[in-house]
Amino acid sequence: MPVSGGLSGSAQGIAVAVVVVAVLALVAAFVFRRQVLAAGEGTERMQAIAGAVQNGASAYLRRQFRTLAWFAVAVLVLLLALPADGWDLRAARSVAFVVGAVFSAAIGYLGMSLAVRANVRVAAAARSGAGGREAGMRVAFRTGGVVGMTTVGLGLLGAAAAVLAYGDDAPTVLEGFGFGAALLAMFMRVGGGIFTKAADVGADLVGKIEQGIPEDDPRNPATIADNVGDNVGDCAGMAADLFESYAVTIVAAVILGSAAIGQDGLVLPLLIPAIGAVTAALGVVLVRAKPGVSGLTSIQNGFYLSAVVALAGTAVACYAYLPGSFAEFTGAGETVATLNGDPRLIAFAAVFLGILLAVLILFLTGHYTGTEARPTRDVAGSSLTGAATVVLSGIGLGLESAVYTTLVIAGAVFLAFVLAGGVLALAMFLVALAGCGLLTTVGVIVAMDTFGPVSDNAQGIAEMSGDVDGEGAAVLTELDAVGNTTKAVTKGIAIATAVLAATALFGSYQDAVTSRISEVAVGVERPAAYVLATLTDFQVSTPTTLVGVLLGAAVVFLFAGLAINAVGRSAGAVVLEVRRQFADHPGIMDGTEQPDHGRVVDLCTRDALRELATPGLLAAFSPIAVGFGLGVAPLAGFLGGAIGAGVLMAVFLANSGGAWDNAKKLVEDGLHGGKGSEAHAATVIGDTVGDPFKDTAGPAINPLIKVMNLVALLVAPAVVTLTVGADENPWLRYGIAVVAAAVIVAAVAASKLRRVDMAAPTGPADVDVRTVPRTDQGAEQLP
Template identity: 90%
Template sequence: MPVPESLSSSAQGIAVAVAIISVLALAAAYVFRRQVLAAGEGTERMQAIAGAVQSGASAYLRRQFRTLAWFAVAVLILLLALPADGWDLRAARSVAFVVGAGFSSAIGYLGMSLAVRANVRVAAAARNASGGREEGMRIAFRTGGVVGMTTVGLGLLGASVAVLAFGPDAPTVLEGFGFGAALLAMFMRVGGGIFTKAADVGADLVGKIEQGIPEDDPRNPATIADNVGDNVGDCAGMAADLFESYAVTIVAAVILGSAAIGEDGLVLPLLVPAIGAITAALGVVLVRARPGVSGLTSIQNGFYLSAVVALVGTAIACFAFLPSRFSELQGASTTIASLNGDPRLIAFAAVFLGILLAVLILFLTGHYTGTEGKPTRDVAGSSVTGAATVVLSGIGLGLESAVYTTLVIAGAVFFAFVLAGGVLALAMFLVALAGCGLLTTVGVIVAMDTFGPVSDNAQGIAEMSGDVDGEGAAVLTELDAVGNTTKAVTKGIAIATAVLAATALFGSYQDAVTNRISEVAVAIAQPSAYVTSTLADFRISTPTTLVGVLLGAAVVFLFAGLAINAVGRSAGAVVLEVRKQFADHPGIMDGTEQPDHGRVVDLCTRDALRELATPGLLAAFSPIAVGFGLGVAPLAGFLGGAIGAGVLMAVFLANAGGAWDNAKKLVEDGLHGGKGSDAHAATVIGDTVGDPFKDTAGPAINPLIKVMNLVALLVAPAVVTLTVGADANAWLRYGIALVAVVVIVAAVVSSKVRRVDMAAPTGPADPATNVDLRTDQGAGRLP
C-alpha cells in the first residue's frame, strides 16, 4: 500500500523500523515456544491429565469464539454507520476493528494453548533432582515470554501498519483497532473469569469444606474444570486484557500526539513501545532460578533490569528523534509552540513517570497481597475467630489499599499535567506517553502473569498424578507461591495501564467533540439552542454533567455486581453437581469409581457463555444511552465517573481477593493450625469470596472503562451532529437512546431471573476431559 506523501521520510523510516521490530518480536516468541515444547512431558498419567485440561480449555474457547462472532458482526455494521471523513475511512476503521478483535482473540488462544502444554512440562521438570527448580522456572517463564512477545509484536504491527498506510488519518483507523481489541478482551475476561471461579469455588466448597480432601485431589469431580479455568481465565483472559491495554494505550497516544504536536506525536508512541519490545526479550532471557535466590526475586530483578534498559533506550530515542525546542515541532499548535523547555526532556520524563508508576504499583500490590507482608498475615490471623472476621479483614484491606494505589495513579496523571505547563492538549498526550512508558515492560509483565497459572496447573497435575514427590513437590510448591504473587502484581499494573489509557481516551473524546462542534455551522448560543448549549457545557458544576458522573460510577458497580452474581449462580450449579456425584457414587471417595470431570467442565462452559452477554451489553450500550439521551457533556461526566469509580473498585476487588487467597495458603502451610483446622475452613471461605473479586469482576473492569471510552469516542460525532448540527433530530437521538436503554434493561432483567437449574441439559461432555486418575493398584495414593 502506498505511503501518503504527507508523512515525512523520517517518520516513514521510523514506522518501517517499528514494523520490523514487531516482526522480530514475533520471531522471538516463536523461538521461545520451540524451547518450551522441546521439554519432556513426564509420565503417561501426567500426560493424560494434561490432555484433559487441554481438551476442556480448547472446547471452551471454540464455543466462546463462535458466540462472540455474531456480536462482532453486529458491531461491525454499527461502525460502518457511524460518521467518519469518507466511506474509505469508515471501511478502514471497520476492518481495523476486525483485525484488533482477531489479534486479541489470537493472543488469548495462544496464551491458553501453550500454557496447557507447558504445565505438564514444568511438572515433569520438577522430577529432576539435580536441576528441576531451574528447568521448571525456565519453562514456566519462557511460556509467559511467548505470550508477552506476541502481545508486543501484534500490537506494534497493527499500529505501525496503520500509520504507514494511512498517515495522518491513522488515528481514525486505530480507533477501530483499539475498540476491537478492548471489546474481545472484555468478553474473554468476563467469560473466562466466570468459568474459572465457578469451578474453583465449587471445588473448594465441596472438596475442602464438605469432604475434607485437598484442592487438586483427583476424587473431586471439579478438579479438571478448575485447572481448565486457570487457563481460559488467567492465561487467555489476561493475555487478551494486556494486549488490549497495549493497543488502546498506543491508539490514545497516537490520537493525542498527532493532535498536539503533529507528525512527531504520531510516531513517538510507536517508538517508545518498540524499545520496550527489545528490552522485554532481554528480560525474558535473563530470568532464571539461581541457588539461594528466591524465584520471586529473580523475576523481579528481570523486571527491574528491563525497566532500566527501557529507560536508557527511551532517553536515546527522545534525544535523537525530537527537536530541542517546542517551536521546532512540525505541526504543533501555536500554544504548544510558544512553550519554553526542552521537549526531549519532557517526553523522557513522561516515559519515566510511567515506568516509575509500574514499580510503585508492584511494591504496593506486593505489600498488600504478598505472604510476607503484614496485611495478608493479619487476614490470616483473623481466621482464628472464624470466617466472618476473615471476610471483614479482607474487605478492610482491599478498601484501604485502593486508596493508596489510586493516589499513586492520580499522582502520575497530575505530574503529567505539571510537565505540560498547564497546556491541556500536551498534558493529555503526556499522560498517554506515560502509559506507553509503563507498557515498555509489558512483555515481562505478561510473562509474570502467565507464570502463575502455569505453575499452579503444574502443581495440580503433580498432585493428581501422584508421580511427583519429595524435592520435586517442594519445587512446585515454591513456583506456585511465586506465581500467586506475580499474578496479583500484574493485576495491579493492568489496572494502572487501564486508568492511564482511559484518561488519555477521555482527552481524545474531548478533542472529538470540540472538532465536531467546530465543523457544524450552527451557533450554539442561538436562543432556540438553549438546551443544547447547556448540554455542551463540560463544567462539573453543571447538573447534567454531574448526573453523568453519577451514572458512570453506577455502571461500574452494576457491572461488578453482575459479574459476581454470575459466578455465584454458576458456582451453585457446580456445587450441586459435585455433591450429587459424591452422593450417587460412594466409590469415588475410596478410589474404586471414576468421577465425571467432563460434566463439570461442560456446566462451567454453558454458564460462562450464557452469563457473559449481560455485562458486555451494559458496557457497549450505556455510553450510547447517556450520549444520545443526555448529550455530550453528560457523557463526558459519565466517562469521568467510570474512571474514578473503576480504579477504586478494581484495586479493591483485586487486592482483597489476593490477600484472602494468600492468607489461605499461609494457614495451609501450617499457620494457626494448618490444613483441616477451623482456621483453615475460615480462610477457604474467605478465598471463595475473593475468587470472583480478583479473577472475574476486578480484572474485567480494566477493559470495561476502555470499552466505554472508545464507544463514547466513536459515537461523539454522531451525538453532536444530531444535537447541534444542521441535521439535528431530537426524535432520532432520543429514539437511539431509548433502544439502548431497552437493551440494557432487558439484559439485566434476564440475568436477574436466572436460577441454578441442574436439570438443564449441557450437551455431550467431551470424553477427553474424563481421565482415569487411578493407579494400577486401584486406589493408588487415595485412602
C-alpha cells in the same frame, strides 16, 4: 515532502523500523515457544491429566469464539454507520476493528494453548527435586514470555501498519483497532473469569470443606474444570486483556500526539513501545531461579532490569528524534508551539513517570498480597477466630490498598499535567506517553501473569498424578505462591494502564466533540456561544454533568455485581453437581468409581457463555444511552465517574482476593494448624469469596473502562450531529437512547431471573474430557 499515506520520509522510516521490531518480537516468541516445548513431559499419567485439561480448555474457547463472532458482526455493521471522513475511512476503521478483535482472540488462544502444554512440563521438571527448581521456573516464565512477545509484536504491527498505510488519518483507523481489541478482551475476561471461579469455588466448597480432600484430588469431579478454568480465565482472558491495554494505550497516544505536535506525535508512541519490545526479550531471558534467592525476587529483578534498560533506550530515542524546542514541531498547535522548555526532556520525563508508576504498583501490590508481607499474614492470623474475621480483614485490606494505589496513579496523571505547562492538548498526550512508558515492560508483565496459572496447574497435575513428592512438591508449592503474587501485581499494573489510557481517551473525546461542533454548527441560527455552552460545559458543578458522573460510577458497581452474581449462580450449580456425584456414586471416594469430570466442564462452559452477555451489553450500550439521551457533556461526566469508581473498585477487588488466596496458602503450608484445621476451613471460605473478586469482576473492570471510553469516542460525533446543525433530530436521538436503555434493562432483568440451574448441560458435545485415574490405580490409563 510526505511520502506514503501523508507521512514525511523520517516518520515513514521510523514506522518501517517499528514494523521490523514487531516481526522480530514475533520471532522471539517462536524461539521461546520451541524452548518450552523441548522440555520433558513427565510420566504417562501426568500427560494424560494434562491432555484432559487441554481438551476442556480448547473446547470452551471454540464455543466462546462461535458465540462472540455474531456479536462482532453486529458491531461491525454499527461501525459502518457511524460518522467518519468518507466511506473509505469508515471501511478502514471497520476492518481495523476486525483485526484488533482477531489479534486479541489469537493472543488469548495462544496463551491458553501453550499454557496447557507447559504446565505438565513444569511439573515434570520439579520431579528432580531442588535441582529442577531452575528448570521449572524457566519453563513457566518463558511460557509467559511467548505470550508477552506475541502481545508486543501484534500490537506494534497493527498500530505501525495503520500509521504507514493511512498517515495523518491513522488515528481514525486505530479507533477501530483499539475498540476491537478491548471488546473481545472484555468478553474473554468476563467469560473466562466466570468459568474458572465457578469451578474453583465449587471444587473448594465440596472437596476441601465437605469431603476433606486436597484441592487437586482426582476424586473431586470439579478438579479438571478448575484447571481448565485457570487456562481460559487467567491465561486466555488476561493475555487478551493485556494486549488490549497495550493496543488502546498506543491508540490513545497516537490520536493525541498527532493532534498536539503533528507527525512527531504520531510516530513517537510507536518508537517507545518498540524499545520496550527489545528490553522485554532481555528481561524474559535473564529471569532464572538462583539458590538462596526467592522466585519472586528473581522475577522482580528481571522486571527492574527491563525497566532500567527501557528507560535508557527511551532517553536515547527522545534526544535523537525530537527537536530541541516546541516551535520546531511543524504540526504543533498554536498554543503548544509557544511553550518554553525542551520537548525531549519533557517526553522522557513522561515515559519515566509511567515506568516509575509500574515499579510503585509492583511494590504496593506485593506488599498487600505477598506471603511474606504483614498484611497477608494478618489475614491468615484472623483465621484463628473464624471465617467472618477472615472476610472482614480481607475487605479492609482491599479498601485500604485501593486508596494508596489510586493516589499513586493520580499523582502520575497530575505530574503529566504539570510537565505540560497547563496546555491541555499536550498534557493529555503526556498522560498517554506515560502509559506507553508503563507498557515498555509489558512483555515481562505478561510473562509474570502467565507464570501464575502455569505454576498453579503444574502443582495440580503433580498432586493428581501422585508422581511428584518431597522436594519436588515443595518446589511447586513455592512457584505457586510466587505465581499468586505475580498475578495480583499484573492486575494492578493492568488497572493503571486502564486509567492512563482512559484519561488520554477522555482528551480525545473532548477533541472529537469540539471538532464536530465546528463542522456542523456552521449556519446554525442560534449563536455559536449558545451551542458551545450547551454541548461542551463539562464542569462537574453543572447538574447534567454531575448526573453523568453518578451514572458512570453506578455502571462500575452494577458491572461488578453482575459478574460476581454470575459466578455465584454458576458455582452453585457446580456445588450441587459435585455433591450429587459423591452422593450417587459412593465408590468415587474409595476409588472403585470414576467421577464425571466432563459434565462439570460442560456445566461451567454453558453458564459462562450464557452469563457473559449481560455485563458486555451494559458496557457497550450504557455510553450510548447516556450520550444520546443526555448529551455529550453528561457523557463526559459519565466517563469521569467510571474512571474514578473503576480504579478504586478494581484495585479493592484484586488485592482483597489476592490476600485471601495467599492467606490460605500460608495456612496450608503449616501456619495456624495447617491443612484440615479450623483455621484452614476459615481461609478456604475467604478464598472462595475472593475468587470472583480477583479473577472475574476486578480484572474485567480494566477493559470495561476502555470499552466505554472508546464507545463514547465513536458515538460523540453522531450525538453532536443530531443535536445541532442541519441534521438536528431530537426524536431520533432520544429514540436511540431509549433503545439502548431498553437493551440494558432487558439484559439485567434476564440476569436477575436466572437461578441455579441443574438441567443437563446443553450445546455441542465437544467437551471431550477423559476420566482421570486415581493415583493408586496407575494401571488405569486414560483412553
